[in-house]
Amino acid sequence: MRKLFALALGAAIFATPAFAQYPERAITMVVPFAAGGPTDTVTRLVAESMSKELGQQIVVENVGGAGGTLGAGKVAQAAPDGYTLLMHHIGMSTAPTLYRKLAFNPLEAFEYVGLVTEVPMVIVAKPGFEPADMKSLVEYVKANKDKVNYANAGIGAASHLCGMLFMSAIDTRVTTVPYKGTGPALTDLMGGQVDFMCDQTTNTTNQIKEGKIKAYATTTAKRLDALPDVPTAEESGYNDLTFGIWHGVYAPKGTPKEAIDKLSAALQKALKDPNVIERFASLGTAPVAEDQATPAAHEAKLKAEIARWKPVIEAAGEFAD
Amino acid sequence: MDLLSNLALGLATAGAPENIFYCFLGVLLGTLVGVLPGLGPTATTAMLLPITFVLPPTPALIMLAGIYYGAQYGGSTTAILINLPGESSSAVTSIDGYQMARQGRAGQALAAAAIGSFFAGTVATFVIAILAPPLTDIALKFGPPEYFSLVVLGLVCSVALAHGSVLKAIAMIVLGLMLGLVGTDIYTGAPRFTLDRLELADGINFVAVAAGVFGIAEILRNMEGEKTREPIVTKVLSLMPTREDFKRMVGPILRGTALGSALGVLPGGGAILASFASYTLEKKISPRQSEFGKGAIEGVAGPESANNAGAQTSFIPMLTLGIPANPVMALMIGAMIIQGIVPGPNVAREQPELFWGIIASMWLGNLMLVILNLPLIGIWVRLLRVPYHTLFPAIIAFASIGVYSVNSNAFDLYAIALFGIVGWLLLKLDCEPAPLLLGFVLGPLLEEHLRRAMILSRGDPTIFINFSERPISATLLTLSAIALVIVFLPNVARKRKEVFVEED
Amino acid sequence: MTANRKDLVCGLVFIVIGLLFALGTRDLDMGTATRMGPGYFPIVLAGLLILVGAIIAVRALGKPAGESFGEVPWRAFFLIIPALVFFGFAVRQVGLMPAVFIVALASSFSSTKMTVPLALTLSAVLACFCALVFVVGLGLPIQLFGPWVRFW
Structure with a gap:
């Protein structure tokens, strides 16, 4: 009897015809950052909705450390069975340049499931900062480049990337003051200890609305619904400043196509879930269009972004190792 | 009056039977998970966080606040019972709390912690309700130089944590500071002392160090000469504090509450300093100085009150600015976002029910904590009657999973093993672990703020002591200098006494 | 001197x-x-x-020698330290229950008062308890039995 049971069990695991029944057990989605952060939040929202679609639970696991490279490296080495996934953001495209000793190659170690969202950034300054708009901000920064201080949340953080992009766009280098995370950087900005920074709407929208900090421009193509009075960088004549913190779902290289297709379909469904759309909106972002939540679009985005950031980071000469 | 109607609204929200239930559930779960060795409040809150996702916003956040208080009290419980602090502030509690437990006074220590926490929590709730906006303005005046000076003051005070040699305490602090520097330099991204391991890029895990130098080292020491040794806990006399105990607790609880409420408001570092600032203060003003380090109830009541008050007022920056003061607050903000609330100054205006409901639930949570834990003390203390050789394998097993659960990182286990050995060696050399742990927590802050202040001042060191431009920083440094003199004075006095004795 | x-x-x-x-x-x-x-x-x-x-x-220097270091708990060192290292190294591979069982079993023998039946019972109880609390209760994403000990 026991033998029969074992046989049946074995058959269930090995003899399943090519992933037709995938998924048969809970899936783990790794977030390479601490619980509670913006990426974790995005992941939990998407994972919850996807698991409804897949009929299996998606367990979110936080594997933080080294700018997201530890968690990503872990998934790169996981079994390609479709039961270990990774949610990562723009850091996947900057890691190969920032980390010169990276243990995996983002372009070779993963299958791509699809893009999820692109969180916009806003250039903000301390309350009462002199310049009135984006143009005069640039002029002011250029004229006072020895005096002004730009805050960022540490190497590889969104605010660090935005700062490098900003400085290369206006062709002026100013003193950067790194912090350990966005929280302390924003606190010092509100307290007037530093002059300006640039961070995700997730962290800044409320403070802007309350007048605790001053907003100059968004890095989006269109003005944001949440901040209709803030112009885009492009409106002010800085086309190079258009970018967002994009998120995508990955699986280890070699994960069967059937599984990837199912995951992609589930992701596309999840991104249309009103609950997900609503929560994303309160984060100041929106799901990507359906044609972006596909493996092909994801791969193209990653390639383009790696190419885009390489010269910017190398010019700034700031590496994470 | 506005405040009263707000608090009434809050109590009405938090007092709804459903919310009371979730508050209780949160406190209960937080306590039960928090007492597992190796699981500090951050880890506990992170693990229990997903449970709250299924609830509507208000009960979810109320439950989460309950989990946080419960976890914190659970962490103090392990610090007292088995010398295994779950976070830096309970490292202070374990100094005298564990000694009390060894003398059979675990019940009193736990009661002192619970009562102190409740009182501090009550006061801090009112502080939040009344003083949140002005306190926020003060917190914003703290720039890099002010934080640097505050940390210096904290480090000077932490020498008082040791009851043995002052020199060894200083060496342990410096060693802690150095260990705190392991990891990626946030200013340049350069890896420091990471031995080329990416796992060390974010530094050494606090729980791994604490579990190693406190928990495992203590177990190793207990294994020495086991046969000839008396059982660790002789006899549990009575559970409740005596009238004398209560008398000794009042002052420390009041002072601890004041210190904690004030320091907790400062994001990033304030609350850490609260509990050991309180310990230092009590030790200095107590007529029974010699009892400190050997089981003085003041050394438990004061820091626990300060810790809880600080934990509570650290909600202020989050509620008024939307900025997390510590990792647990970051989790709270994440939870709020998932619930569709973006935390920030507007929450109080747009969702007054939620805002005041959370504040009222803080008080309710503290009340639950006392109601729940006073009876539980009997059970915890009974745990100590379990023979040590049955208890310690459980401690090791729980600590292993607890540490592993935080980052799923094998390296953290290697770190516990290493720090267990180091901790044992240092114990053998009469070096006490508490100052090391505080140095470890404060080291990164000290360096970070020093370097940031120097960048902002463009290399002018007078930024720290300029009374007209930076009065807060200059005052704090002056206090540090005075404290330094005080720390060394009794030492000098004792030395002189020794000299006289030898001459006799 | x-x-x-x-x-x-x-x-x-x-x-x-x-x-x-x-x-x-x-x-x-x-x-x-x-x-x-x-x-x-x-x-x-x-x-x-x-x-x-x-x-x-x-x-x-120049002070009296003072007390000696006392005994070194070699047995505890050789059991507890490797047990911790083993847990970190192998928990993914063998799963939570076997890892806890082995850690508890190994470290329990560092006490001379430990008996074999007690150690086995204790370790088994701990393994079940941890599985219940951490995996079933808290949803920790670790398998109860990992690939190394799954024979089916």
Whole structure:
């Protein structure tokens, strides 16, 4: 009897015809950052909705450390069975340049499931900062480049990337003051200890609305619904400043196509879930269009972004190792 | 009056039977998970966080606040019972709390912690309700130089944590500071002392160090000469504090509450300093100085009150600015976002029910904590009657999973093993672990703020002591200098006494 | 010449640790006072640690020998430390229950008062308890039995 049971069990695991029944057990989605952060939040929202679609639970696991490279490296080495996934953001495209000793190659170690969202950034300054708009901000920064201080949340953080992009766009280098995370950087900005920074709407929208900090421009193509009075960088004549913190779902290289297709379909469904759309909106972002939540679009985005950031980071000469 | 109607609204929200239930559930779960060795409040809150996702916003956040208080009290419980602090502030509690437990006074220590926490929590709730906006303005005046000076003051005070040699305490602090520097330099991204391991890029895990130098080292020491040794806990006399105990607790609880409420408001570092600032203060003003380090109830009541008050007022920056003061607050903000609330100054205006409901639930949570834990003390203390050789394998097993659960990182286990050995060696050399742990927590802050202040001042060191431009920083440094003199004075006095004795 | 053995060793230990850290900073940039490099603060601390260690060691000289180190719990060292390392190394591969069982079993024998039946019972109870609390209760994403011990 026991033998029969074992046989049946074995058959269930090995003899399943090519992933037709995938998924048969809970899936783990790794977030390479601490619980509670913006990426974790995005992941939990998407994972919850996807698991409804897949009929299996998606367990979110936080594997933080080294700018997201530890968690990503872990998934790169996981079994390609479709039961270990990774949610990562723009850091996947900057890691190969920032980390010169990276243990995996983002372009070779993963299958791509699809893009999820692109969180916009806003250039903000301390309350009462002199310049009135984006143009005069640039002029002011250029004229006072020895005096002004730009805050960022540490190497590889969104605010660090935005700062490098900003400085290369206006062709002026100013003193950067790194912090350990966005929280302390924003606190010092509100307290007037530093002059300006640039961070995700997730962290800044409320403070802007309350007048605790001053907003100059968004890095989006269109003005944001949440901040209709803030112009885009492009409106002010800085086309190079258009970018967002994009998120995508990955699986280890070699994960069967059937599984990837199912995951992609589930992701596309999840991104249309009103609950997900609503929560994303309160984060100041929106799901990507359906044609972006596909493996092909994801791969193209990653390639383009790696190419885009390489010269910017190398010019700034700031590496994470 | 506005405040009263707000608090009434809050109590009405938090007092709804459903919310009371979730508050209780949160406190209960937080306590039960928090007492597992190796699981500090951050880890506990992170693990229990997903449970709250299924609830509507208000009960979810109320439950989460309950989990946080419960976890914190659970962490103090392990610090007292088995010398295994779950976070830096309970490292202070374990100094005298564990000694009390060894003398059979675990019940009193736990009661002192619970009562102190409740009182501090009550006061801090009112502080939040009344003083949140002005306190926020003060917190914003703290720039890099002010934080640097505050940390210096904290480090000077932490020498008082040791009851043995002052020199060894200083060496342990410096060693802690150095260990705190392991990891990626946030200013340049350069890896420091990471031995080329990416796992060390974010530094050494606090729980791994604490579990190693406190928990495992203590177990190793207990294994020495086991046969000839008396059982660790002789006899549990009575559970409740005596009238004398209560008398000794009042002052420390009041002072601890004041210190904690004030320091907790400062994001990033304030609350850490609260509990050991309180310990230092009590030790200095107590007529029974010699009892400190050997089981003085003041050394438990004061820091626990300060810790809880600080934990509570650290909600202020989050509620008024939307900025997390510590990792647990970051989790709270994440939870709020998932619930569709973006935390920030507007929450109080747009969702007054939620805002005041959370504040009222803080008080309710503290009340639950006392109601729940006073009876539980009997059970915890009974745990100590379990023979040590049955208890310690459980401690090791729980600590292993607890540490592993935080980052799923094998390296953290290697770190516990290493720090267990180091901790044992240092114990053998009469070096006490508490100052090391505080140095470890404060080291990164000290360096970070020093370097940031120097960048902002463009290399002018007078930024720290300029009374007209930076009065807060200059005052704090002056206090540090005075404290330094005080720390060394009794030492000098004792030395002189020794000299006289030898001459006799 | 006599010396307080504990204090002397203690001072030397701090000196050695300070030197090791100082050695670790040799690839790090010192920077300037304005923009301190990653090596600035560590080298100052390492120097301080060496200094304090030296003072402790020097002051130990000439004092009475003091108490001895006492016994070293070798048995505990050889059981508990490898048990912790094993847990970290193998928990993914063998799963939570076997890992807890082995850690508890190995470390329990570092006490001379432990008996085989008690150790086995204790370890089994702990393994079940941890599985219930951490995996079933808290949803920790670790398999109960990992690939190394799954024979089906």
